[in-house]
Amino acid sequence: MEKARIFEICTIVFAIAILSFLGVLSDSYLISINSGSYITAHAKQEAIPIKVIGMQYAWEFVYPNGTTSVDKLVLKANQTYLLEITSKDVIHAFYIPQLGFKFEAIPGYVYDFYIVVNKPGVYNIWCAEFCGPGHYLMRGTLIVVS
Incomplete structure (x- = not known):
């Protein structure tokens, strides 16, 4: 009975250690994504601003x-x-x-997002928030040229 109790405690401690490590690792990664730290300050200064305005049912x-x-x-x-x-x-x-980008477009609020696309191509733009009966028509295209 004593060995089973020791094994149970060791399993719990090991699981806590692994989950804590994964939590810290993913938290630091998510913070860097959210803050845009993967884009340098110089690149942010030279960024070209483009207004993205959502409306029923177009971008x-x-x-x-x-x-x-x-x-x-x-x-x-x-x-x-x-x-x-x-x-x-x-x-x-x-x-x-x-590209894995999804950001809310809210009336009266401007959400700033820095983006760099490295691979030329054609990408889909969708509205991922139900915005009315014509929601399914709200599709766009991102064209990245070299």
Whole structure:
């Protein structure tokens, strides 16, 4: 009976140690992602700002020169951009599944997000928050050119 009790305590202590280690490891990784620390301060200073405006049922992109496009965002590969995400009407979610980015677009609030896409290609942009009966129509395209 005594050996079983010792084995049980050792198992609990070992599980606590492993889970604590994994928690600390993932917490530091998530903090670095959330703070954008993987993008240097210099790159942030030179980031090109683009306004991303969600509306029923489209995405509007406003470039620094005043040009606007609907449902199509064009970026250069290896360039840092500052996406200023907001909404005109209801809550939306700006979602690029292939890149793993998903950010809320909330009326009256601007969410700043730095992005660098290294691989040229065409990526989907979806709204991942139910925003009304035409929600399924709210799709866009991210085109990354070299």
